Amino acid sequence: MENYLLILIATVFVNNIVMSKILGLCPFMGVSRKLETAIGMGAATTFVLTLASGTSYLIDTYLLGHDLAYLRTLSFIVVIAGIVGFTEMFIKKTSPVLFRVLGIYLPLITTNCAVLGIPLLNVMEQHNFMESLFFGMGGALGFTLVLVLFAAMRERLEAAEVPKPFKGTSIAMITAGLMSLAFMGFAGLIK
């Protein structure tokens, strides 16, 4: 149990997927303009990522094995695309408002490199099934955390008096860099 807790903390804070692995930057910059969208995107990504890391572990262990390891990336992408398609239908049915708000970014979860990166990292670090699930969920929670924090900051930046050359995306980039620096502070948390 302690092991899983450590994995969660490690992936959310120490090895944050966006801030220290620099994966998933597209939705990080794209969907962080408004807080509600950020929360919706975070929830959708968490759902997809947890499912994807579980299924890709099963596929890698029981279908591919050592002989077909070269099919790993290909089959993971196919599985992720399938799960995203399923999520899209599910959200369209259950919450049309969220569906309209997320818009193009929902199908774009397919090409979110964090979603492919985490299953591949799972394989590389030789996690078992439960560890893979927690690694995926932790990664997604970390993604949601920084996305929500970043969106909240950007909402305030809208009202702030930013010097003209830094307006818009440039100040967002600088903020993201500073956030990444701040997350470096967690580096010594777990030995």
Add this chain to the structure above:
Amino acid sequence: MLSAILVMAGIGLVLGAILGWASIKFRVEDDPLVEKIDAVLPQTQCGQCGFPGCKPYAEAIARGEADINKCPPGGEEGVKHLAELLGVEPKPLGEGLEPKPKAVAVIDENTCIGCTLCIQACPVDAIVGAAKQMHVIVASQCTGCELCLPPCPVDCIHMEVIKEDVATWKWRYPIHTMKQVE
């Protein structure tokens, strides 16, 4: 090689089956009524109904938020069609929305200052011209929606009623009284 193909085909089949099942299970019914109402509307996209185009107006009618008599380009005929479709009593066109005789907008070229404001207002791109160049209205494209009149700063646009002559005369739409078929 064969096992690789089999594995990928298997994954594809399983995912396809899941997605197919999900698309049936989570089907979202698009309102077919909106499509039908939209088909009746004249598609001038003029915005005289107060909605930004024919489709939004159709959606508002379907939701019951808008009356059926807000569409001057459709005329009494359009209201009658909508009433038939929705099973309600036809109403006369709304206040200030009486059908006008068909007209086209004409720009007085001597006063036009080339500000392009009317070009931006035109919903059907029937006005040609460039900044500080005189503008001209393509009469065959103009729907007579009058949206270009208010933005003009020098009031150089006026509506000209199309006179009936050999080129513009059309057969009237036949109006039959409905008969119940036994």
